[in-house]
Amino acid sequence: MAEAEGQVRPSRSRSNFAIFAVVLLLLAAGWGIWWMLVGSQRIRTNDAYVQGNIVPVQAQTEATVRRVYVEDTEYVHAGALLASVQGDRSYLALKASEAALGRTVRELRREFAEVQRLQHSLDAQKAEYAKLGENLSRYRKAQAGGAVATIRITDTQADMRVLRAQMGATRAKLAAALALVGNTNLSDNPLVRAAVTRVESAYLSWARRDLRAPVSGYVAQRHAYPGLRIHPGQQLFSIVPLHGLWVVANVKETEMAQVRPGDTVRLTSYYYGDSVVYRGVVEGLVPGAGSAFSILPPENATGNYIHIVERVPLRISLPAKALAKHPLRPGLSMVARIDIAGKGKRSVLAPLTKTPVEGYETGIYRRELQRARQLAQRIIAQNAG
Known part of the structure; x- marks a missing residue:
């Protein structure tokens, strides 16, 4: 009996x-078939992140924050x-x-009047000179008879x-006056235009004293507090x-040969897990590897490489409908599976x-310059007489 059992065990x-x-063998064959039909036609990377526009709101004038109207999120x-x-x-x-623009307009009005006065004075001097010339001719003729x-x-x-000599002095004064107002009027005179530019610049600084949202979105990174002294360029x-997010996926250069714009991508996030799938499309390839844009590019011309x-x-790309249903945030990690099996790429x-x-x-700055110009034209009209 024991011998029979010993013979059965090796057989089993x-x-x-x-x-x-x-x-x-079946598993290996199945994996091989899957790799040939599916796996080799896809590229997977978890080195992918959600990106979006993070719009900075910066101070444009030097001032002190009076009140903050919004909070993060x-x-x-x-x-x-956002803040005043x-x-x-x-x-x-x-x-x-x-005031400087008004003063400039009035001073130029005086210069225009001075040009007219000097021109009339020069005309009178010319007439007087012509009269003296005629008298001199008559005197010389009468001198022969002893009458003069x-x-x-x-x-x-x-x-x-x-x-x-007086005519020469008048011409010099006229030339000096014409140097300021010649071939111009009150609107296009260089002095007025310079003063108008200063008014427009001051108006823009005054109009932009308050901080407004340049686009619609969510507030983040609030650094404004009442009493804070701010300077131009301070964020x-x-x-x-x-609503306009996208994904940047970093793919190894050894897997990039078949990737083309238009390839479909299956995207999942660690935020929602595998239950939420985004169907994206490769829009383009960044023209350079990641190291080409780094702050400290690698130096490979050394002995140790x-x-x-x-x-x-x-x-x-991320589809708008999917984003509306399952919102994402810039910086979230994603898993991208790129389908490279397409034809006619x-x-x-x-x-x-x-x-x-x-x-x-x-569009928040669209009408500011127009209003500044209208203000300058009103000042010119009020001081033009």
């Missing part, structure tokens, strides 16, 4: 090993007031520029020399629109990227 061991080998529309500042300095600068004394001719000649807020596989960033030099209008243009 060989049978179990055969079954295991068959299963292993609030949604604001384009043009919404004490505008005393910009207001006084505006009034000073307005020699002293009269001498005095007339002296008067003509004096008058010529006080960030506005983040969440270690090859590192570079990664090339891809821009991948585009060139890597033919991206699909298109710049939208919404979120890439602000």
Whole structure:
């Protein structure tokens, strides 16, 4: 009995090993078929992140924050007031520029009147000179008959020399006046135009004393506080629109040969997990590996060299409907699976990227310069007489 059991055990061991080998071969064959049909046609990377426009709101004038109207995470529309500042300095600068423009217009009015006065004076001097010339001719003719004394001719000649000198002085004054107002009027005179530019600049500084949202989005990175002294260029807020996001996926250079704009991408996020899938499209390839844009590019011309596989960033679109249903945030990690099996692919030099209008243009400054020019024209009209 024991001998029979000993004979059965090796037989069972060989049978179990055969079954295991068959299963292993089937798994290997299945994996090989999957790799040939599916795996080799896809590129997977988890080095992918959500990107978006983070719009900075910076101070444009030197002032002191008076009041803050928004807080982080609030949604604001384009043009919404974020913070107001004490505008005393910009207001006084505006009034000073307005006064300077008015004074310039009045001074030029005087110069225009001076040109007319000098022109009339020169005309009178010319007429007087012509009259003296005629008298001198008559005196010389009458001198032959003894009707005119020699002293009269001498005095007339002296008067003509004096008058010529006066005419020269008048012409010099006229030239000096014409240098300021010649071939111009009150509107296009260079002095007025310079004063108008100062008014427009002061008006823009005054109009931009308050901080407004350039685009619609969510408030982040608030650095404005009441009483804070701010300077031009200082960042006080960030506005983040969440409707126009995209994904930047970094793919190894060894896997980039078949990637083209237009390839479809299956995207999942760590934020929602695998239950939420975004269907994106490769819009374009960034024209350079990541190291080409780093702050400290690698220096490989040294004796010690270690090859590192570079990664090339891809821009991948995110569908608007999916974003509206499952919002994302810039900086979130994603997993991208790129389908490279498509036929008739585009060139890597033919991206699909298109710049939208919404979120890439602000209209809050559109009418400021127009209002500044209207203000300057009113000041000119009020002082033009």
